[in-house]
Amino acid sequence: MMKKHWGICSRPMALACLLLLAGTRCCYSQRMNDVQSELLVNSINHLSEAIREISAELKPLKEISAKLEPLKVFLPCKSGWFKLKSTCYFISEELATWDQSLQNCTDMGADFVKVSLHEQFLFLQELAKGHDVWIGLRDYEGKNAYKWAKDSTVHVRTALWWEEREPNSSEERCAHFKRDTNKWNDMMCHQTYRYFCEKPLGTA
Template sequence: MVREGNAESCFRVRLWCIAVLGLALLSACFIVSCVEKIWGCCPGTWKPFGSSCYFISSEENFWAKSEQNCIGMGAHLVVINTETEQDFIIQQLNKTFSYFLGLSDPQGNGNWQWIDQTPYKENVRFWHQNEPNFSAEECASVVFWDGRGWGWNDVFCDSKRKSICEMKKIYL
């Protein structure tokens, strides 16, 4: 009879151990799934901001070649959606250079469009005063002008400039 009690007691302990272990595994799965949504990473030389990563190119290329280079890294030329994003980006830039954005007017008719098809919003524009000003300049850049600061400028797509690539963060 003592043996039966020990066997039953042992069975209960095992059952509790299995229940606790199962609960621990479920908790771990829940925590990992929550952490995955929070821990976004960027490749080594990229700068994180919000849900995106940014790469400032040190090479000067034409607009189309700049976009190809971004695509080769799993990104695209930068799409600026907010003033805080613009402020973050310009803090990373060198005032002596101009940088291509993912914004163009392919037909030269004032119909500006973002490379990723994000709607071009009139309220999220950072053009320098009196820009864009020439329909043959079908690509946009961000540039620092003395007395005006940072702003967008329409430029020739076949001019060589540095560029800014953007990709979504990689979530672990």
Template sequence: MSADSVAAPRLSLNVRYNRNIQENSGEEEESQVKILEDEEHHADLGPQRARPHTQTNPAANNRRCFKATAVTLGGFYLLILAGLFIRFTLLQTRYDQLSNNNSQLQVNYSLLQSSYQTLSANHSQFQDEVKQLKDRTEVVKNCPHGWTSFGRSWYFKSEEEKTWSGSRADCQQRGADLVIINNKEEQKFVTELSKDEETWIGLRYEWTKGEWKWEWLDGSPLTETFWAAGQPQYNGYYAACCNQQGKWTQGYYNDYRKWICEKKIL
């Protein structure tokens, strides 16, 4: 009985306490119930709210990764563009240098071509001079006794006197003809060879092609003259060279004078 008696009061006390609590604080019970219900509701909603939050984390992570990747790629592209720009600048500089070098080479090529042409012309002239010297050497070496060489001809001055026609006949027998003076150099040579004597030369005044004119024996026109003052007088004379002033004079067909023959070698 002691055990039962002890237990019973405890039971009645608990009931009363609970009731008292229920009676005295009914509102608190309701609030506790509401609180519990809210807590249970929040407990139920907790996993639901947690799930979307956990579901949005990968997207945010993906966005962060995408941004990081975009920034990295952007930097990489900028580096590539910078490298390409530097490469382009270097290539452009190299191209400009090559273009300048090409222009300089073209100028040098033009100068070399001009130099080559000049050298070629000088070489041709040198060859001509060598040939002339060789011919001159041959002319001098083979010049017959009593003849004098000048240029590419041999000259013979007679020691006797004849008419113009007789003088020409003598020259032709020697394989030559009366001298024909073509330039100032030959005029000077003939003047020195005549030794201030008026010798017959191959110039005559005759009727040719419907008119009277002075003409050389080979038919060439008289383009350069060395007449003495007051000469020539156009009355059928023949020319002689030279007086003391080194000028041409005239003579009749029956005048006697010395003569100079010319034989062209080349």
């Protein structure tokens, strides 16, 4: 009889204990979440402060680098490269298709040459004399809309640079210095010619 009475009385107590335990766990879990959130916020703040300090330390170096930039014109290009102002140019001995030429320039950490100024054209024209030499200019869509491989900008035809009435073929989509006239001509891209690459002075 006593055993039965004890069992009846213990059930409400057990329920109360379970509720108390659940509440304690909930509070503990919430507290841990708060602590973790606070630690994360503090870590982010410390990281942000460290970044600001590093940026402040780098600022004088950036200013020095900017001041030294004009002096690059006095640096030489490495052997096999030819210097014009702040750019080094390379003309290959090997023959390659236009696509192979682009890849070869990339493999050297260079760009397939882009010509923007007449001074550049004359400089490369002298280097190309007597040779067919690819430049980084192509009509990708066969619509006589030539773009530079270096940056995908559209080339505006300059009459002094192209042979008369060139480019004139939707089949011949790649541009090169033509050895007999030393001006640009359009040609099928699978032909194999020498090629020009370029790098900023100080990297070649």
